[in-house]
Amino acid sequence: MLIRRPDDIPSSEITSEGVYVNRRQFIGMSAGVALGGAAGGGGLGNFGDAPRHEAGPRSDTGPQKDWSTVRSDLDEELTPYEDVTSYNNFYEFGTGKSDPAKNAHTLRTRSWTIEVDGLCANPGVYGLEDFIKPGAIEDRVYRMRCVEAWSMVIPWRGFALKDVIDRADPLGSARFVQFTTLLDPGQMPYQRYGILDWPYLEALRLDEARHPLAILATGVYGRDLPNQNGAPLRLVVPWKYGFKGIKSIVNMRFLEDMPLNTWKQSASHEYGFYANVNPEVNHPRWTQARERRLGEFRRRPTLMFNGYGEQVASLYAGMDLRANY
Amino acid sequence: MLGLTPAALLVWRGLTDRLGANPIEEVLHHLGRSALIFLIITLSVTPIRRVTGWNPIIQARRPLGLFAFFYLTLHLLWYAVVDQTYDFEFILEDVLERRYIMVGFTAWLLLVPLAVTSTKGWIRRLGKRWRKLHRLAYVATSLGVLHFYWQVKADTYWPIVAASVLALLMLLRVRIGDGGGPLRSRKPARGRRPVEVADPTSSKGL
Numbered sequence: 265m266l267i268r269r270p271d272d273i274p275s276s277e278i279t280s281e282g283v284y285v286n287r288r289q290f291i292g293m294s295a296g297v298a299l300g301g302a303a304g305g306g307g308l309g310n311f312g313d314a315p316r317h318e319a320g321p322r323s324d325t326g327p328q329k330d331w332s333t334v335r336s337d338l339d340e341e342l343t344p345y346e347d348v349t350s351y352n353n354f355y356e357f358g359t360g361k362s363d364p365a366k367n368a369h370t371l372r373t374r375s376w377t378i379e380v381d382g383l384c385a386n387p388g389v390y391g392l393e394d395f396i397k398p399g400a401i402e403d404r405v406y407r408m409r410c411v412e413a414w415s416m417v418i419p420w421r422g423f424a425l426k427d428v429i430d431r432a433d434p435l436g437s438a439r440f441v442q443f444t445t446l447l448d449p450g451q452m453p454y455q456r457y458g459i460l461d462w463p464y465l466e467a468l469r470l471d472e473a474r475h476p477l478a479i480l481a482t483g484v485y486g487r488d489l490p491n492q493n494g495a496p497l498r499l500v501v502p503w504k505y506g507f508k509g510i511k512s513i514v515n516m517r518f519l520e521d522m523p524l525n526t527w528k529q530s531a532s533h534e535y536g537f538y539a540n541v542n543p544e545v546n547h548p549r550w551t552q553a554r555e556r557r558l559g560e561f562r563r564r565p566t567l568m569f570n571g572y573g574e575q576v577a578s579l580y581a582g583m584d585l586r587a588n589y
Numbered sequence: 590m591l592g593l594t595p596a597a598l599l600v601w602r603g604l605t606d607r608l609g610a611n612p613i614e615e616v617l618h619h620l621g622r623s624a625l626i627f628l629i630i631t632l633s634v635t636p637i638r639r640v641t642g643w644n645p646i647i648q649a650r651r652p653l654g655l656f657a658f659f660y661l662t663l664h665l666l667w668y669a670v671v672d673q674t675y676d677f678e679f680i681l682e683d684v685l686e687r688r689y690i691m692v693g694f695t696a697w698l699l700l701v702p703l704a705v706t707s708t709k710g711w712i713r714r715l716g717k718r719w720r721k722l723h724r725l726a727y728v729a730t731s732l733g734v735l736h737f738y739w740q741v742k743a744d745t746y747w748p749i750v751a752a753s754v755l756a757l758l759m760l761l762r763v764r765i766g767d768g769g770g771p772l773r774s775r776k777p778a779r780g781r782r783p784v785e786v787a788d789p790t791s792s793k794g795l
């Protein structure tokens with residue numbers, strides 16, 4: 265057990281990108297490449313063509329500039345790979361934190377397809393490798409704040425959600441985009457139990473989904489996503505609670521009206537649609553003012569929008585965030 | 590010693606790095622589960638004795654109950670000292686505003702007088718009132734199960750198992766009475782148990 269004194273560096277303290285790249289990403293990615301190499305021949309053959317990263321962000325990709333400011337303010341230690349991949353909420357594989365790592369081996373991520381439908385000009389069914397094509401795969405380090413008041417710092421590999429939304433070309437009437445997890449109790453054994461209404465559903469307002477911070481992740485720590493982290497494709501929206509980050513996505517649908525999301529459906533007084541990280545709005549059963557960063561001893565204060573307020577607060581201008589929790 | 594098994598298990602898990610990525614939470618849950626299990630085992634002693642007529646088992650009741658209190662106290666201390674780092678502002682907010690914590694804390698408070706009056710001297714001094722007082726164990730255990738139930742997010746399987754076992758025990762208690770003696774007659778043990786006839790109030794249940 266690692267006991268460390270609290271990290272008192274405010275997240276607003278900006279570290280230059282160069283320092284960030286050298287200190288964090290290089291270390292993280294070196295480890296990642298080593299891990300990825302070891303696992304390269306393994307289960308996720310789909311990813312053979314995915315560009316493998318060397319140290320540092322890609323310079324030839326459009327959206328990079330948009331999120332570089334965010335990455336550079338993350339002078340926080342990465343949560344170890346072992347913790348990121350062994351402490352998961354993925355109820356399709358059990359409700360204990362260590363259950364998904366034990367049980368998710370039954371998920372088959374080969375020949376994965378993603379259906380795009382609803383209010384868009386270009387619906388279709390894509391193989392995973394075709395689906396991710398318009399996106400430039402990049403590595404991004406984000407804080408991940410779970411609604412249960414624990415948090416991690418995770419180096420994701422993924423691409424801007426906006427890229428696939430633009431390709432789908434939503435109609436003017438589309439205001440929301442909804443995602444669906446695979447429904448297959450044969451592969452996801454706990455879908456046999458009515459813990460939640462399966463399949464798991466999540467959704468974003470279209471302007472949220474187009475925000476450059478919102479990504480679809482295909483990997484973590486420079487390697488393909490392990491099954492328990494939502495392979496082969498999951499949503500990552502770093503300013504929202506972790507349950508918005510729907511895993512193992514098979515459908516993306518454009519809708520006019522706000523759809524229900526699974527946790528809101530399960531307990532609407534506890535979980536809302538927006539689920540923006542907000543230290544001022546407590547969960548009925550625990551405070552959201554503080555969080556335990558895994559690996560740290562003392563709880564640290566939770567930041568508004570998980571520290572991404574500068575980038576995303578404008579999405580919610582004029583909204584009552586207490587009512588729209 | 591049965592009572593130390595959870596503690597030994599916890600130490601073993603700690604030493605062999607089996608507490609996962611969030612050991613503080615895991616220890617908290619381990620202690621809470623241990624307390625609830627011991628409370629339920631403690632409450633099952635009398636029904637087992639009265640159904641089986643196996644009297645020596647009654648001697649296990651006090652140590653079992655005290656171990657339950659021991660784990661519950663550790664659970665509370667771990668929460669306050671380690672989990673919340675004795676940040677009383679947040680602890681107070683939790684206890685006052687979060688019903689599952691309020692209920693859990695109440696359960697502990699109810700068990701304090703039971704632990705204090707578990708000695709032979711207190712049993713003698715309180716006489717008839719001792720058994721009435723110690724029926725609070727049922728209230729405290731019920732609150733413990735409620736605390737467990739309200740604490741989980743969606744998977745209520747184990748809280749419901751705990752509630753079912755507790756309901757069964759309470760039902761047995763109502764059916765067979767909570768009189769101190771076994772169903773078969775037994776010579777009165779002076780001092781230890783104040784009354785040997787079935788308690789007339791017991792048929793009302795709790």
